[in-house]
Every structure is written in C-alpha cells, then in structure tokens.
Amino acid sequence: xxxxxxxxxxxxxxxxxxxxxxxxxxxxxxxxxxxxxxxxxxxxxxxxxxxxxxxxxxxxxxxxxxxxxxxxxxxxxxxxxxxxxxxxxxxxxxxxxxxxxxxxxxxxxxxxxxxxxx
Amino acid sequence: xxxxxxxxxxxxxxxxxxxxxxxxxxxxxxxxxxxxxxxxxxxxxxxxxxxxxxxxxxxxxxxxxxxxxxxxxxxxxxxxxxxxxxxxxxxxxxxxxxxxxxxxxxxxxxxxx
Numbered sequence: 177x178x179x180x181x182x183x184x185x186x187x188x189x190x191x192x193x194x195x196x197x198x199x200x201x202x203x204x205x206x207x208x209x210x211x212x213x214x215x216x217x218x219x220x221x222x223x224x225x226x227x228x229x230x231x232x233x234x235x236x237x238x239x240x241x242x243x244x245x246x247x248x249x250x251x252x253x254x255x256x257x258x259x260x261x262x263x264x265x266x267x268x269x270x271x272x273x274x275x276x277x278x279x280x281x282x283x284x285x286x287x288x289x290x291x292x293x294x
Numbered sequence: 295x296x297x298x299x300x301x302x303x304x305x306x307x308x309x310x311x312x313x314x315x316x317x318x319x320x321x322x323x324x325x326x327x328x329x330x331x332x333x334x335x336x337x338x339x340x341x342x343x344x345x346x347x348x349x350x351x352x353x354x355x356x357x358x359x360x361x362x363x364x365x366x367x368x369x370x371x372x373x374x375x376x377x378x379x380x381x382x383x384x385x386x387x388x389x390x391x392x393x394x395x396x397x398x399x400x401x402x403x404x405x406x407x
Contacts, residue, residue: 209394211394213396213398220298220384220399221396221398223395223396226392226393226395267337271394277347279325279342280394281342281350286336287336
C-alpha cells in the first residue's frame with residue numbers, strides 16, 4: 177500500500193526566510209511518480225512538479241527547488257526567499273506507474289500549511 | 295481560469311434535502327475525480343471516472359451518487375446527508391501530457407445542517 181507522510185502540519189516563517197517542506201513516502205513499487213501541489217486560499221490545488229522514480233536529479237524552478245532522495249524515500253520541497261504569496265497548503269502525492277482502470281490515482285499526504293508573515 | 299469549473303461554490307443544505315454538485319472541464323481529459331477534503335484530514339478519494347465509466351469507488355456511502363454523462367461533466371448527487379459530510383468537495387480531471395497530473399476545480403464548500 178502507498179503512503180505519504182507530511183509530518184509538518186503548519187510552518188510559520190517571516191518573508192525572505194528559506195523554508196523546507198518535508199515529504200516521506202512508502203511504496204512497494206519500483207516505478208512510481210511523486211508530485212507536489214499548492215492549494216491557495218481559493219481552494220483549487222495547483223500542480224507544481226512531478227518526478228518519476230528513476231530520475232533523482234534535483235530540480236530548481238525559480239525560488240522553488242525539490243530534493244528527491246530515494247535512499248531515504250523523501251521528496252522535500254524548498255522555497256527560497258519566501259514571500260507572502262507563498263502562503264498556502266502544500267500537498268505531496270505519490271502514484272504508481274501503472275494506471276488503475278486507466279487512471280494514475282495519486283495518494284496525497286495530509287498537507288503542510290505554510291504561513292509567510294510580512 | 296483553472297480549466298475545471300465547479301458549481302455551486304457554496305452550498306448549505308438540510309439533512310433531508312437533495313442537491314447536486316457539478317463539475318465541468320473542457321481540457322479534453324478523459325478521467326475525472328471527486329475528492330472530499332475535511333478539516334484536518336487528508337484528501338479522500340471518492341470516485342474516479344474514465345471515459346464515462348466508474349473505475350473507482352472508495353467505499354463511499356450511497357447517500358453520495360456520482361454521475362458522468364460524458365467526459366466533460368461530472369456530477370455528485372447528494373441525498374440525506376449527515377453533518378459530518380460537511381466538507382470541501384473537489385473535482386479534478388487527469389491530464390494526458392504529464393502522467394498523473396491532476397487539474398483541480400476550486401471546490402464546492404458544502405455545509406450540512
């Protein structure tokens with residue numbers, strides 16, 4: 177069974193601080209996908225990134241970076257120089273590489289609420 | 295614009311009412327999902343439809359009845375709900391260019407009195 181753990185329920189930082197959101201996953205599959213989504217106050221989850229299990233290269237996109245460590249089953253997300261607009265709930269998710277009924281159904285973590293104070 | 299539109303955004307209903315939530319996407323996606331998001335709980339998968347056929351039912355009580363008349367529309371019919379069913383109901387469609395990527399609507403906030 178798949179499981180995603182986001183141990184940090186809520187993180188509070190001051191603008192311009194760096195912040196790392198942790199994600200630890202469990203799966204028996206050797207091939208899988210990992211995701212991060214952002215849920216702003218408006219409600220809709222917005223896709224940020226997908227990694228597949230064979231690609232451990234870290235990725236940077238502007239102020240966002242992701243550190244995928246297969247050895248520790250972690251896929252952490254760092255925001256550099258945080259801004260108030262980064263305030264949101266962030267979800268880590270995992271899905272198997274084989275579609276179930278034609279869909280790659282992700283398992284979501286509980287989410288981490290990030291509050292960035294001015 | 296998210297590409298996935300949910301109506302109504304807010305709904306208040308009594309336990310004996312019958313109401314429906316609607317989800318619409320014109321992204322050309324073939325799979326659509328219903329999730330339930332309650333306070334302090336993880337996102338709960340409810341139903342998945344692929345090419346109008348239900349492929350997942352995550353042990354959802356029968357007071358929730360989904361309907362998918364075509365790949366662009368998904369409904370969730372609500373009947374004799376309980377106060378604990380109050381939650382944000384999120385619809386998503388599954389993209390085809392990035393495997394597993396979901397496109398979410400803004401959700402329908404349901405309050406059951």
